[in-house]
Amino acid sequence: MALSEKKRGIRIQTRIIISALLLLLQLLFLFFILYDITAKSAALYVLSTLAGTVTVIYIVNRRGNPSHKIAWIIFILVFPVFGISVYLLWGGGRVMPHKRKQMEKCESHYLPCLHDDSGERDRLKYYDMFHSRQADYLSGESGYPLYGHTETEYLSPGEKIFEKMLSELKTAEKYIYLEFFILAEGFMWDSIHKILKEKAENGVEIKIIFDDFGSIKRQHKDFITKLRSEGIEVSVFNPIKPSLNIFMNNRNHRKIVVIDGKTAFTGGFNIGDEYINRMIRFGHWLDSGIMLKGAAVKSFLAMFCCMWEFTTKEQIDISSRISDYETCDDGFVLPYCDDPLNDKNPAEGIYMRILSTAQKYVYIATPYLIIDNTMTTVLRMAAKSGIDVRIVTPHIPDKWYVHPVTQYNYLELLEAGVRIYEYTPGFIHSKLFVSDDKIATVGTVNMDYRSFIFHFECGAWICDNKTVLDVKAQFEEIFKISEEIKTEEWKKRPLMLRLKQAILHIFAPFM
Structure with a gap:
């Protein structure tokens, strides 16, 4: 049995390594061919620069996440032809x-x-016009009805x-x-x-x-x-x-x-x-x-x-x-899904709607906090408006290169009044929002680029349902056993840690 497990591990690792190496070789081959062609011809070099400029203009003017755009623009300006080729393969996001x-x-x-x-929908509007607008938005973007x-x-x-x-x-x-x-x-x-x-x-x-x-x-x-x-x-x-x-x-x-x-x-x-x-x-x-x-x-x-x-x-x-x-009669539920095949983004959008319409509090659980300037701004505005915004992330991460990027985002949020906790017992993998004892979401959507842009996701928006209070009750227990990150203490973290976080943050749109 042990030998069988060992053979299985070797087979799987071999498959991964071979696939990765072949993919890397294809990229290297593409890079050197394009580099060699442009290096030997001044005309082609000029054309590649023009092509890079045109591609950058296209990226700037197309719909999409600004942080994601900036990362690709830098890559294309440094490696024009190669960058364009890789962008056409992987950078188009939702254009397939x-x-x-x-x-x-x-x-x-x-x-x-x-x-x-x-x-x-009419029944929800009658009982709760305020939150019915969230349901209208989510149903319209995802195509799934309210129940x-x-x-x-x-x-x-x-x-x-x-x-x-x-x-x-x-x-x-x-x-x-x-x-x-x-x-x-x-x-x-x-x-x-x-x-x-x-x-x-x-x-x-x-x-x-x-x-x-x-x-x-x-x-x-x-x-x-x-x-x-x-x-x-x-x-x-x-x-x-x-x-x-x-x-x-x-x-x-x-x-x-x-x-x-x-x-x-x-x-x-x-x-x-x-x-x-x-x-x-x-x-x-x-x-x-x-x-x-x-x-x-x-x-x-x-x-x-x-x-x-x-x-x-x-x-x-x-x-x-x-x-x-x-x-x-147990309130309302709106199941929803999201995918990278269209220009709609209900998964991220409903998170923003909850934050921007909250009256008292929003509690969030996410294993990753890799967000762009728009989401950061919405979180900051909610906190500065007097909303009790709290976020729980893991204390023990599952990926060494992702957690520093999560932590990089702490300071700007802390300074705006957002309270951040790390789940001390280990790794919190829940993806939860709960707000004002009225609204909750439970699903698969992390607060990161992969969930918001690249992945197929799903979840359930819940209103005036006992589950909302159950989610809130669990948050209250989580806060008791988690470490709250304090602004002044966080500013004193070691220089090398801050440097590591800043460097890895450059690659955030690809994580």
């Missing part, structure tokens, strides 16, 4: 016409089934999510759909797999989507083959290949579970033992999720169906998979 058309086609098959004729008649249960830490998920999976009679960024073998997966295998044997439809990059080091060679032999359908999102691919930088960061159209889960958790603290990596791992039952489940069903067709070209009959639900 063929992928966009493909996703729009998929959405056209499923989103019409979500047409909201229940008057929930009532949805029971929610906030689940944290990961152990509670896992326990509840196992319980619900056992009730499946028709289908189970799973979509995750990371699907790792181990105790958590073995427990889920046991149920899936049994359900598949009894005729329950099982479909799984996982991201190849997220899961690349976490599975045996025959993992997919074995699942398919058991009657479980599997789709790998955007497989890693050693080639220059414009889409390779875009990953599926969503976490969705749908069971019989009656129950759905989403949140920060993946399938891996660290998420339930069966494997200790960075101290105590704190994650969160939400279980939904009722009307809003069909939006998560539609999200999964869209992604399944996007990756397999197989259309799912969603109408036969939408289930009836019992009516209940």
